[in-house]
Amino acid sequence: MAKDAQHPDLEDIELTTVLSALADPVRLGLVRLLSDGVERQWGELDAPVAKSTLSHHLKVLRSAGVTRTREEGTRCYVRLRSDELDDRFPGLLSSLLAVDGHGATPIGIKGA
Amino acid sequence: MAKDAQHPDLEDIELTTVLSALADPVRLGLVRLLSDGVERQWGELDAPVAKSTLSHHLKVLRSAGVTRTREEGTRCYVRLRSDELDDRFPGLLSSLLAVDGHGATPIGIKGA
DNA sequence: TTCGATGTTCGACGAACATCGAATAAGATG
DNA sequence: CATCTTATTCGATGTTCGTCGAACATCGAA
Numbered sequence: 001m002a003k004d005a006q007h008p009d010l011e012d013i014e015l016t017t018v019l020s021a022l023a024d025p026v027r028l029g030l031v032r033l034l035s036d037g038v039e040r041q042w043g044e045l046d047a048p049v050a051k052s053t054l055s056h057h058l059k060v061l062r063s064a065g066v067t068r069t070r071e072e073g074t075r076c077y078v079r080l081r082s083d084e085l086d087d088r089f090p091g092l093l094s095s096l097l098a099v100d101g102h103g104a105t106p107i108g109i110k111g112a
Numbered sequence: 113m114a115k116d117a118q119h120p121d122l123e124d125i126e127l128t129t130v131l132s133a134l135a136d137p138v139r140l141g142l143v144r145l146l147s148d149g150v151e152r153q154w155g156e157l158d159a160p161v162a163k164s165t166l167s168h169h170l171k172v173l174r175s176a177g178v179t180r181t182r183e184e185g186t187r188c189y190v191r192l193r194s195d196e197l198d199d200r201f202p203g204l205l206s207s208l209l210a211v212d213g214h215g216a217t218p219i220g221i222k223g224a
Numbered sequence: 225t226t227c228g229a230t231g232t233t234c235g236a237c238g239a240a241c242a243t244c245g246a247a248t249a250a251g252a253t254g
Numbered sequence: 255c256a257t258c259t260t261a262t263t264c265g266a267t268g269t270t271c272g273t274c275g276a277a278c279a280t281c282g283a284a
Contacts, residue, residue, distance in 0.1 A: 014215030015208065016137055023131040024272080042231070053273055055232060074230045074281045089211055095203035096127065103126030136242080154261065162244050167262060169242090186251045186260045 006063070010081070010088040013065040018089065021064035022096065027057050028104035031066060031080065035097050039070070039079040046108035118175070122193070122200040125177040130201065133176035134208065139169050140216040143178060143192065147209050151182070151191040158220035 022028050026047060034040060047054050058078060061067040066085065070077045085093050096102075134140050138159060146152060159166050170190060173179040178197065182189045197205050208214075 011213070014213060015211045016135055016140055016215035019131050019135040019140075023128055023135050025128055026272090028128055028131075049272085050274055051231075052233080052275075056272080059232090076231065089207065091203050091207035091210070095201065095207055098203070099127045099201055101123070101126060103128035161242085163261075164245075164263080165243055188261065
């Protein structure tokens with residue numbers, strides 16, 4: 001699963017790439033959910049999209065260096081690359097999370 | 113010219129809208145150029161795109177509340193809405209401008 | 225090994241987008 | 255008025271993007 005889960009070096013990521021990744025409501029919602037630093041399993045994520053779509057979004061986030069994926073058996077866990085992001089783009093993440101009236105799709109946790 | 117140059121209230125602008133607007137290399141380049149606070153005339157902007165395309169990009173930025181357009185005769189001037197942006201999205205603009213290794217298209221000033 | 229759970233990949237679709245050139249509008253200037 | 259400059263809009267084109275369902279791959283468990 002997730003064969004070539006590539007995690008790019010943040011130094012190779014351009015600002016426009018990250019901005020594109022975060023410009024989507026669903027992806028921004030995912031980032032906000034993950035912003036507490038807790039690692040989540042895919043199945044936990046309660047997003048109003050099909051599985052394949054969710055998989056796609058998580059792939060985009062991963063490719064943009066925003067998230068990190070860990071595989072354990074058949075399950076995958078995601079978490080934010082907060083520290084690395086803040087190192088590469090100082091202040092960006094925190095300023096994004098501080099905004100309210102963001103157009104992010106609210107993402108929940110199943111069974112919560 | 114620029115008949116209904118609408119400048120939305122920043123309070124009505126969502127974060128995703130701004131991120132989308134800034135995710136384009138040309139538009140990010142324009143914002144960086146304008147970040148010195150100087151008001152520029154369209155003709156001054158030396159971007160590697162056709163005039164109609166430039167007009168389009170400036171319209172997107174204006175619709176996203178990022179820039180403000182002033183008309184004077186047949187000429188139009190643009191400037192960043194820096195203060196208002198920082199009020200609505202604290203720290204966002206400055207963190208974006210601080211990044212180097214941004215994928216922004218370099219925009220110049222004609223005759224410079 | 226067969227089954228179930230979990231993600232991924234693969235077309236496919238429509239919508240949105242970036243881009244251009246040409247046509248247009250409107251003020252400035254001769 | 256005729257014309258030039260400046261910017262907008264229109265129509266067209268090709269691309270990218272978000273989305274879905276279906277098929278596939280992989281691991282764990284019965």
